[in-house]
């Protein structure tokens with residue numbers, strides 16, 4: 635159970651055609667983008683999972699598979715940094731672009747679950763009450779990013795949103811994701827990019843570039859209420875609006 639979840643990938647393939655069929659291709663302009671999100675037109679609403687994750691009895695009654703076993707750990711993700719509110723959490727409700735927002739309402743905190751494997755260097759965070767069709771907390775290449783590689787000196791970024799599962803160490807993959815489902819703009823994503831300090835709860839992200847290299851990956855909060863990862867918060871801020879660096883902390887349920 636500690637390895638890559640092939641069942642989840644298979645299940646994802648079953649739901650993928652619905653998302654793909656709904657996609658409306660968006661032509662990326664050659665002009666320099668000044669916003670980190672596209673124009674808010676023609677956005678598709680996303681279905682959410684139940685606010686309170688279902689018990690196994692409820693799941694079985696609905697014909698769903700049981701929850702995964704006991705060595706899974708569930709909790710919320712606290713967001714600390716300028717402009718987020720105190721205390722703030724990643725919200726189970728995405729913004730209109732399919733990016734996870736931040737909330738100070740604990741009733742709306744996203745609940746994530748990971749499998750506790752001592753040997754795992756990076757983990758997946760399955761979302762239990764968030765975007766229903768793409769149930770991993772992942773990173774999705776930014777719409778205004780011509781190159782997917784994060785690095786110092788570049789404004790390149792990736793949104794934190796819902797994705798299907800990708801393997802640990804994988805480069806950006808063409809998997810279903812919430813930004814694509816909401817906007818129709820096709821972007822690639824990574825899910826297994828989280829590192830958790832079991833002692834402190836500190837949660838860090840590690841993006842993998844196209845060549846497999848692992849750039850410094852910094853999480854920032856846009857005042858328009860979404861989170862992105864970037865290799866250079868200063869350049870990102872200069873391009874798309876000042877966005878404070880934040881830290882994420884896993885808070886066990």
Ligand SMILES: *[C@@H]1O[C@H](CO)[C@@H](O)[C@H](O)[C@H]1NC(C)=O
Nearest residue numbers: 829830831832833834835836
């Ligand atoms: C967890 O964080 C503490 C405090 O910053 C640090 O001393 C420790 O080395 C970290 N553990 C790991 C596995 O990174």
